[in-house]
Amino acid sequence: MTEEKNVQEETLPTEAVTAEAPVDSEPIDIDGDGLETKVAELEESLQASEEKYLRLYAEFENYKKRTRTELETEKTYRSQAVLRDIIPTLDNIERALSQTSADASLTKGVQMVYDNLISALTEHGLEKIEAQDQPFDPNFHQAVMQEKDESKDSGIVLEELQKGYKLKERVLRPSMVKVNE
């Protein structure tokens, strides 16, 4: 028994050894398969990460382009609101100047005010819309009257009833006009 036991004890280590060999190489095999899986997973993750980066990059570029345009537009038309709100003041000064006055000094002063104001506003892009004798353009003119003048072409602005103004291509106020039928 002791011998059997001894044999068993002898074989056990042998079994243990043969068992150990596969066990020893098994981690390598498993490692091999595991590593291949890991490589595949990592390659997938890397690709996903690179794609995520490229999407963000594209989004960033679009954002830059959009905000640059927004900021440029904002700067181009920055004076729009204040210019539009000053137009009635121009009307008022013109009305005051259109009346003959006994006070030549005051009239001269008001004329100077008007000239300086127009000059300052022009600096900031204010532009009078051409109307008189121009072909009627619904983008810039508002027809409030019609008349028939045989001596002129049809659709021509016969009279400007109220001045119109624009800032670059934006209309601040259309010209009020009388159009030839």
Added chain:
Amino acid sequence: MTEEKNVQEETLPTEAVTAEAPVDSEPIDIDGDGLETKVAELEESLQASEEKYLRLYAEFENYKKRTRTELETEKTYRSQAVLRDIIPTLDNIERALSQTSADASLTKGVQMVYDNLISALTEHGLEKIEAQDQPFDPNFHQAVMQEKDESKDSGIVLEELQKGYKLKERVLRPSMVKVNE
């Protein structure tokens, strides 16, 4: 020698075998090593890619914050330039109104022009700088004269010589003042 050779030859296979075991497992080992290297490389690349993404993300966020601030500032102070350039017109109208005129109608008209203009500009943020009887503030006032008035505190604005204006916290033109010594 032959025995030696034999021994050598005997030992060679043994060596070969012992060498072969590693050789047999070597492709696995090389694969294993190759895969492990590959895994390490991929992990490094993945980390680098993620870090690249995070840097871009942070840059994008900063850019957003910066342009948002820039756009807000631009909008807040959009009227600054045109308001500043209209201030002399206000001076001119005030000067015209300060003179007594024989033409009450024109004077009334000019007063209306002035009121409407001030109202429009105020809508766009124009604000008169308080000066009279205020403590002198070099951020808003420009001292052009000094006087000694014992009845008032030192450093108090005794007289506003020319109106000053601001837009929010930005000075468009400082008040010209006479200060108490």
